[in-house]
Amino acid sequence: MLKPLKSCYIVRTNTITARRARSPMWNILLSTFRKQSLLNRLIMSFLLVIVCLAAFQFLSFSFFKKKVQQEIVKFSSLNLKYAAESYEKNLELIDTTIATLYFDEKMSLIMNDRSAGNFKILNLFASQLQRHVSGGQLYADDIVVYFGDTGTAISKEGIRSIGDLTSIELISDAYPASFWEEQVSNAYRYKWFPAAEFKRRTLDKQIVSRGEQFPIIYKNSLNPQMYFLVLLDARQTFKAFYRGIQDDFYIVNEEGDVLFHTDPSQLPEKKDLQAFASADEGNWSQGSNLHFYTKGKHSGLIYVSVVPNSTITAQLQQMNIVLLVILGAAVIVGIAISVFLSWRFHHPVQQIIKLIQKPNEALPTGSSINEFNIISGKIGDMMVINEEISNDLSRQNSIIKKYNYINKMKRIYSSYDKVEEDLLESGNPFYLVLYSMTFTNKLHKFSPEDQTRGIYYMDQFIQRSLMDDFPDAVTIQIEKDQILSLVFVKGHEQKDELLANLQGLKTIFDRDKDYCLVTIASDLVLRDSTEFTTAYEETLEMLQLRKMVPGTQLIVEPVPKSAHVLRVPSLDQEFAAHLQAGNETAIQTVDRLLRKLAGNEANLYQFTHLSREIIAAVMKALTAANIDADAMPGKESPYEKLKTCAVAEDYFVFFHEFLEASLYLIREKKAVQEPLKDSILNYIHRNYHKDISLETVADKFNLSSGYLSLFFKEKTQTNFLYYLNELRVNKAKELLLETNMKVHDIGEQVGFQSANSFIRLFKKFTGIPPGAFRRMNHKLE
DSSP: HHHHHHHHHHHHHHHHHHHHOOOOOHHHHHHHHHHHHHHHHHHHHHHHHHHHHHHHHHHHHHHHHHHEEEEEEEEHHHHHHHHHHHHHHHHHHHHHHHHHHHHOOOHHHHOOOOGGGGGHHHHHHHHHHHHHHHEEEEESSEEEEEEEEEEEEEEEOOOOHHHHHHTTTTSSSSSSSSHHHTTTTEEEEEOOOOEEEEEEEESSSSSEEEEEEEEEEEEEEETTTEEEEEEEEHHHHHHHOOOOSSSSOOOEOOTTTTTSSOOOGGOHHHHHHHHTTTSSEEEETTEEEEEEEEEOOOOEEEEEEEEEEEHHHHHHHHHHHHHHHHHHHHHHHHHHHHHHHHHHHHHHHHHHHHHHOOTOOOOOOSOOHHHHHHHHHHHHHHHHHHHHHHHHHHHHHHHHHHHHHHHHTOOOOSSOOOOOHHHHHOOOOOOEEEEEEEHHHHHHTOOOHHHHHHHHHHHHHHHHHHHHHHOOEEEEEEEETTTEEEOOOOOSSHHHHHHHHHHHHHHHHHHTTEEEEEEOOOOOOBBBBBGGGHHHHHHHHHHGGBSSSSOEEEESOOOSOOOOOOOOOOOOOOHHHHHHTTHHHHHHHHHHHHHHHHHHBBBHHHHHHHHHHHHHHHHHHHHTTTTGGSSSSSSSHHHHHTTTSHHHHHHHHHHHHHHHHHHHHHHHHTTTSSSSSHHHHHHHHTTTTTTOHHHHHHHHHTOOOHHHHHHHHHHSSHHHHHHHHHHHHHHHHHHHHHHOHHHHHHHHHTOOOHHHHHHHHHHHHSSEEEEEEEEHHHHTT
């Protein structure tokens, strides 16, 4: 298309040259300007635009200089206000958390009994503190409950004395143990203290930093002898809440004391900080700095940011000079090149328009205008890049959608609230399928990277297998050992097709059963979007029905309401006695229970539940014998090792090794203990159902009641009455589950003198009354 235009241009030029032989170039341009040509209008338009832009830029520099300064002030004020509101909202969230913890039922039990014998409740409460801290929403590094009357504290790591806590977990030169002890007598509801660096001592005696922390103390007038201590991560909250780039930031209390600062060299004087506290918000200029301050409505704290005013002014002036120079040069160069570009732009402009309107047509090549060739090439590149960006966005949207599916299934709050909308918009019901992978010992020999890669390949294989029959299916890896598939169908049931597909997957997965045992669970019920979370939770329960035998298992029947399949044989008190005595009979008892489960083709839930009970009983026996659990061989927790058991035989091997090591430690410890303890415990276990007391047992063994009390507490880590009541409650639980006796008759049979005392103590140890305990367990039947 360019060749005819080029020919016309050559013919016209030759004609002018013939008419005006030896005429200069300006004569040609002059004749062109006299005509109403596109070239003429382009040149005049360029010049007019350049003049207007020059005038506009010159006026803009003068007018907007002050506007820019005002916008900087406005931005800094809004930035500080946002930071203050973020801090205040975080404090309100912490207040709510502390109130919840204070009125928690476990806190009430701890207030009544803070002895080491109440270690179950103490450990549960410490775990609750750990969950609040590890959630990340509070930006808190630790939450500590300090009891001034006993000098003990509960943190996320457990219960310690305040001296041990400040020498192990909360090491700080600014806040020694005496500081925390003094706060009990100081009168305030809650109080912030200046941020300081805290350290902790690791297991190998190394001292590592926990970072800069805000100590915040919360008190309650109902119990002045205790308070909650929250360690708020100062640097983490600053990074999360403050959006400034080079500004300095401070937090000050109403007395003018600085609680946090980023640059102490720019800190205002205390009298100025006190002046800030008397006003709600504003700004104040001092020397070359501009101070912005605002007061928190909830905490009363003063938030201050400092912006260097002189730097802003210098940068604006430098920017003005540079822009003026650039503008002047641009005007001169623009006038020069506008004529040239207009002349060159006239012919290809129509071709460019056609090229943009029809991008799929072949691009013209061989043009004599290099700019047009460059534009044509760039348009092609932009089309390729646009396609790549579109594909990349599609992949990222798929990843985000999978992530939010997982959030929805696990009831995790997310600002992305389109999961159910996506399901509703699709208009298609779905089946939900869960795949659980249990690695065998052969696969555990491979590296974690190889295991992770194997799960990824399985995920991709499942997706491709389902896509053959269900093009809209979505497969997501939701855990390191779990994969989920949402199988969307077109309005009618395809249960048989899905079952056939899953059976085909089972056959293929069985080829690798020596390395990985796969459990496939789906109730094959067609669901809609409102049942999304419910379907996931019900299918997750079905995974517990896996039989502990080799091979891939397909579970399509839901957990039955008459859940005898979930009943687990319980440990008797004799097992605990064998553990405490270090007798090998304990291994035989466990072996018998495991063989009973294996003979009944028990499922994963039954094996796991029984195994956890056994481990808990062993750990309790080790604790009662004053044996540190770290003395056990191996670095892994027994609960972690339990997860590696894939078949019933793995449980036998694990418990033989675990119990042999535990019993050896108990016997070794017992070899240096007095035989009196065993005699006393055996007497209690034989006579718990009688009216026995500390005094009667002391008389039996010719001891004083005071000496027996101290001796019993030293040897068992609990007091006599607590041990006796716990034994009676455990016996009562067995009778409630195994007989139809009335509640008050069971109470009398296990040694309680009245039904009221039996019900009260049963609820204290289990959290529910005896009747409710029986109903809950019989409901499964």
